[in-house]
Amino acid sequence: MTFLFYFVACLTIISALFVVLNRNPVYSAVMLVLCFFSIATLYLLLEAYFVAVLEIIIYAGAIMVLFLFVIMLLDLGREAALPKLKKLDKALSLFLVVIIFLGILTLTMWAGGDLHQTLNPSSVGDIKAVGKALFTDFLLPFEVASLLLLVALIGTVYLAKRRVK
Amino acid sequence: MATIIKSYEPTFWDKLYIPALVQGLLVTFKHLLRKKVTIQYPEEKLIPPEGYRGLHRLNKDANGRIKCVACDMCSAACPADCIDIIPGSSPWDDGKERYPVSFEIDLLKCIFCGFCEMACPEEAIELTEIYDFSDYTREKLIIDKDGLLDVYDKTKDKNYYSNSQNLTIKE
Amino acid sequence: MDFLALLIICVKVLLVFAATMLTVLLMIYAERRISAFIQGRLGPNRVGPHGLLQPIADGIKFLMKEDIIPAGVDKPIYLLAPAMLLIPALMTFAVIPFGSDITLFGRNIPLQVADVNVGILYILALTSIGVYGLVLAGWASNSKYPLIGGLRSSAQLISYELTMGLAIVSIVLLSGSLRLNDIISQQQGHFLSWNVFKQPLAFLIFLIAVYAETNRLPFDLTEAEQELVGGYHTEYSSMKFAMFYMAEYANMITAAALTVTLFFGGWDLPFLNETSMGMLGVVLSVAAFILKTAFFLFLFIWVRWTFPRFRYDQLMNLGWKVMLPLALFNIFITAGYLALTI
Ligand code: SF4
Ligand code: SF4
Numbered sequence: 054m055t056f057l058f059y060f061v062a063c064l065t066i067i068s069a070l071f072v073v074l075n076r077n078p079v080y081s082a083v084m085l086v087l088c089f090f091s092i093a094t095l096y097l098l099l100e101a102y103f104v105a106v107l108e109i110i111i112y113a114g115a116i117m118v119l120f121l122f123v124i125m126l127l128d129l130g131r132e133a134a135l136p137k138l139k140k141l142d143k144a145l146s147l148f149l150v151v152i153i154f155l156g157i158l159t160l161t162m163w164a165g166g167d168l169h170q171t172l173n174p175s176s177v178g179d180i181k182a183v184g185k186a187l188f189t190d191f192l193l194p195f196e197v198a199s200l201l202l203l204v205a206l207i208g209t210v211y212l213a214k215r216r217v218k
Numbered sequence: 219m220a221t222i223i224k225s226y227e228p229t230f231w232d233k234l235y236i237p238a239l240v241q242g243l244l245v246t247f248k249h250l251l252r253k254k255v256t257i258q259y260p261e262e263k264l265i266p267p268e269g270y271r272g273l274h275r276l277n278k279d280a281n282g283r284i285k286c287v288a289c290d291m292c293s294a295a296c297p298a299d300c301i302d303i304i305p306g307s308s309p310w311d312d313g314k315e316r317y318p319v320s321f322e323i324d325l326l327k328c329i330f331c332g333f334c335e336m337a338c339p340e341e342a343i344e345l346t347e348i349y350d351f352s353d354y355t356r357e358k359l360i361i362d363k364d365g366l367l368d369v370y371d372k373t374k375d376k377n378y379y380s381n382s383q384n385l386t387i388k389e
Numbered sequence: 390m391d392f393l394a395l396l397i398i399c400v401k402v403l404l405v406f407a408a409t410m411l412t413v414l415l416m417i418y419a420e421r422r423i424s425a426f427i428q429g430r431l432g433p434n435r436v437g438p439h440g441l442l443q444p445i446a447d448g449i450k451f452l453m454k455e456d457i458i459p460a461g462v463d464k465p466i467y468l469l470a471p472a473m474l475l476i477p478a479l480m481t482f483a484v485i486p487f488g489s490d491i492t493l494f495g496r497n498i499p500l501q502v503a504d505v506n507v508g509i510l511y512i513l514a515l516t517s518i519g520v521y522g523l524v525l526a527g528w529a530s531n532s533k534y535p536l537i538g539g540l541r542s543s544a545q546l547i548s549y550e551l552t553m554g555l556a557i558v559s560i561v562l563l564s565g566s567l568r569l570n571d572i573i574s575q576q577q578g579h580f581l582s583w584n585v586f587k588q589p590l591a592f593l594i595f596l597i598a599v600y601a602e603t604n605r606l607p608f609d610l611t612e613a614e615q616e617l618v619g620g621y622h623t624e625y626s627s628m629k630f631a632m633f634y635m636a637e638y639a640n641m642i643t644a645a646a647l648t649v650t651l652f653f654g655g656w657d658l659p660f661l662n663e664t665s666m667g668m669l670g671v672v673l674s675v676a677a678f679i680l681k682t683a684f685f686l687f688l689f690i691w692v693r694w695t696f697p698r699f700r701y702d703q704l705m706n707l708g709w710k711v712m713l714p715l716a717l718f719n720i721f722i723t724a725g726y727l728a729l730t731i
Contacts, residue, residue: 079528083466086521106510114517115547118524122543125528125536180507180567236593239696246427246695256431 058098065091078124082117089113103180265379266347271330273348274323274361275369277341283310284367285342288318295337300327321363326356346373401502402483409482412686413638414444420690427694448631456627459530466529471625471632474522477515478639484508485646486570488656488675491668500656500675501570508569509557512647513550516602519640520546523604523611523621526633530624538620541701542611545601548708549608553598555716556591559723560584560651573655583659584652590719592652594712599644601708604637606693610701645685646678653681 068091071084089112096105187195231237257264266272277285288305306319335344346369353359361369372378418433418441425432434440458467485508488500505511520543527539561567563584564575576583585592601608612620622633649655656674699707 079463079466079525083521083525102505102507103510106507106514109514110510110517114514114520114550118517118520118543118547121521121524121528122540125524125540242695243691246691249429250423250426250691252429254426254431255429258431 054098058095061091061094061098065095079121082121082124085120086113086117089117103183263350263379265377266349270347270349271332271345273325273346273351273369274328274334274366275344275346275373276321276363276366277344277370278367284317284363285340286318286321286338287314287340287342288316288321289339291337291339292334292343295333296328297331297333298327298329300324301334318363321366323361323366325351325359325361346378348373348378397498398502401498401500405482405487405502406479409479409639409642410635412642413635414448416638416641416686416690417444417447417634419686420693423687423690424694427691451628451631454627456629459532459624461531462624463529463531466525467624468629470522470526470529471629471636472522473525474519475632475636475639477518477522478636478643481512481515481640481643482646484511484569485643485650486573486655487646487678488671491671499570500671504568504570507567509561509567509572509651512643513554513557516640517546517550519636522633522636526625527621530621532624534617534619534623535621538611538617538623542604542621545604545608545610545704545708548705549598549601549712552594552708552712552716553602555713555720556595556598557651559588559591559716559720562720562723562727563587569650569655573650573657576654577657579659583654583657588652588719588723590715591723594716594719595651596648597707597712599648600689600692601704603640603644603689605641605689607696607699608704609698610704641686641689642682645682645689648685649678649681 065088068084068088072081072088075081075084089108093105093108093113096102096108279285288303290303290305293299293301293303300323302320302322302324303318304320305316308314308317310317330345332345335341343366348369351359421443422432422434422440432440433443436442436446458464483502484505486499486501486504491498491500523542523546524539527535527537527542530536560572564572566572566575572584581587600606604611611617612622614620617623622630625633656678658673658677
């Protein structure tokens with residue numbers, strides 16, 4: 054089990070790195086899908102089946118397909134030929150990355166030495182638990198999120214309709 | 219602007235589509251059970267109808283001699299220009315003066331229009347019902363006088379395909 | 390986990406895999422024969438008795454063909470795409486129970502490869518993954534027809550997945566579980582406890598969505614021959630092309646089995662209690678499952694050779710403006726009914 058965990062965790066990080074470092078957008082998208090899969094596997098190892106499956110259905114199955122769709126329609130193949138970043142830009146982005154990484158590290162250290170969760174994840178990730186949490190404790194964020202999506206939807210319809218007179 | 223003329227207003231029942239879909243399925247199911255029309259070719263052969271224009275033959279007269287007088291009418295009528303006749307004086311001395319020394323039809327050029335049989339004053343050339351005479355080389359598909367006379371022997375009595383011996387697979 | 394348990398699992402995996410592949414072969418044969426019958430022809434009947442060995446002859450032919458990789462394709466993805474389609478298609482069957490429990494060596498063995506407690510979601514997840522195979526095949530081929538086919542398929546699958554999911558939700562509401570075994574046991578008893586009779590609208594929606602999901606006529610716009618040559622697999626040849634074909638049929642088999650499980654009681658025979666009948670019950674239940682699935686597979690073929698293809702805008706209209714509202718309406722009614730009765 055531990056071996057599996059390290060293997061999948063490495064896979065997650067490597068695929069995530071590929072997403073950022075690859076210059077071909079389609080490859081990045083495929084790598085991102087692989088990344089989602091490894092994350093889902095991590096959930097599986099935690100026995101949170103529901104969350105794992107949701108990860109795949111929503112992120113890998115729906116959102117990434119749309120991403121790919123858009124990438125293909127836009128034909129971003131020429132991205133690979135773009136000039137490389139300048140030295141200053143490189144330094145700046147490296148600086149930001151280090152800052153954010155350190156920030157996350159301090160936050161987790163601050164929160165407590167033990168990184169392992171005390172709660173049994175399979176009970177947290179259970180479908181009933183998720184449903185209950187959504188409709189009781191997190192009702193407001195849930196509704197706000199749905200409103201946000203509605204706004205985005207209306208915006209899209211407006212943008213798409215405007216051209217056709 | 220194109221004008222749209224509505225000739226038929228679908229009713230609510232039509233708009234449900236499901237009954238129509240089921241109807242369509244039933245139609246195809248009926249076809250599924252119907253008798254099949256396929257003819258299993260090498261074992262079964264289609265008997266072509268009367269007047270079918272297939273492989274040529276050169277007819278023989280009552281004495282078993284070739285009827286053709288090498289007048290070249292068929293060759294002149296042929297739109298595909300695929301009949302090649304070398305005439306010669308006949309070896310018989312009963313009034314028939316000419317006969318073809320060689321008579322070749324290039325079956326690959328022929329379009330089976332039947333003009334040759336219409337043009338022939340002697341009713342010497344005819345198109346038979348034989349349709350399966352394919353071969354592997356171009357040379358073999360140029361049929362000569364003997365071949366054409368052979369076809370006559372095979373087809374003079376009855377339909378080539380109703381003759382059961384021809385139904386077996388040949389080499 | 391002891392050795393015997395491991396062995397049993399291996400045997401089950403092999404069994405299901407072999408059965409799926411065999412059914413794929415049979416389906417390819419059946420498709421050609423039935424389409425021929427519907428058109429008044431005989432179809433392939435030369436290779437083996439009644440032409441039954443025809444799919445094997447086809448397979449050999451595919452293996453002998455030259456494997457063409459066109460210049461200008463994106464090689465890694467081009468090579469990967471058929472596998473990306475075929476693997477999820479074969480994995481899906483793992484959670485579908487194909488018979489009542491069997492007792493062997495003093496053990497209770499469920500006839501199902503994996504009893505996942507989110508079984509339905511597992512299937513939905515895998516079907517949504519299958520899209521990548523199509524889309525990436527279309528993109529990697531670097532040719533216009535496959536690209537159009539791939540784009541069409543992604544749009545189509547996303548639209549109809551939603552409807553299919555909503556139709557399934559109403560079933561889940563009834564059974565109160567995502568586990569396929571629970572859904573089957575909730576349908577046991579007599580005829581009317583099957584979900585088709587409880588949820589006719591959901592059944593209809595699900596059936597239509599399934600045809601769209603498996604890219605079968607009347608929804609086969611991704612490979613519409615008249616417009617797109619061959620759709621996403623235009624540039625593929627040899628065994629890779631065969632893999633696309635196998636994936637399509639494997640998907641159909643899973644879809645038919647899922648339809649049976651969700652709406653026709655799975656392996657359940659009405660008025661019989663299979664679990665109390667011992668070995669006979671097991672055999673009967675497996676036979677019932679196979680027969681029911683076979684019917685839906687036949688329906689796939691039957692429908693394909695009956696209806697013409699949709700136009701793309703009609704497809705989208707049907708999906709978003711008719712099926713989606715109907716599915717939502719159905720959930721609403723079901724939930725309302727459950728809320729009032731429980
Ligand atoms: S059938 Fe027509 S084409 Fe053929 S040889 Fe006779 S005239 Fe020529
Ligand atoms: S076949 Fe008839 S038309 Fe032709 S050369 Fe002989 S006699 Fe004349």
